[in-house]
Amino acid sequence: MAEEKMSEVTKILIAFVCVMITGGVIIATSGVSNEQKASNAVLTHYSNMSRIAQYQCPKAILKHTGEKAYMVSNSESDKETYVTLSYEGTETFSKASCSIDRLGKVTQVLVDGKEML
Numbered sequence: 001m002a003e004e005k006m007s008e009v010t011k012i013l014i015a016f017v018c019v020m021i022t023g024g025v026i027i028a029t030s031g032v033s034n035e036q037k038a039s040n041a042v043l044t045h046y047s048n049m050s051r052i053a054q055y056q057c058p059k060a061i062l063k064h065t066g067e068k069a070y071m072v073s074n075s076e077s078d079k080e081t082y083v084t085l086s087y088e089g090t091e092t093f094s095k096a097s098c099s100i101d102r103l104g105k106v107t108q109v110l111v112d113g114k115e116m117l
Helices: 002-029 034-065
Strands: 072-077 082-088 095-101 106-111
Touching: 034 072, 034 082, 034 095, 034 106
Parallel strands: none
Antiparallel strands: 072 082, 082 095, 095 106
């Protein structure tokens, strides 16, 4: 009887090891394709540019108008080289927009159609 239990335990251990090896082989052979890596890189870069723009643009508009820009009314981008955010003002300006480049530098500030930077 002890031999039968050892035999069952051994079978279970062998089955477990086989399942783990099969899983390891499946994971090792199913890597991320270069297209998926490139797509992920573009999305990550665009996300970072947008985040930087949401931080830098209100500061640039405040510097040129004296009014803090809160809510983005429009966003425009080619997802690689620039992000432009537009804002609606209430007191000192009616419309303002701010553009940043891929390095996070503010490249343009427009307030009511007049270029400030």
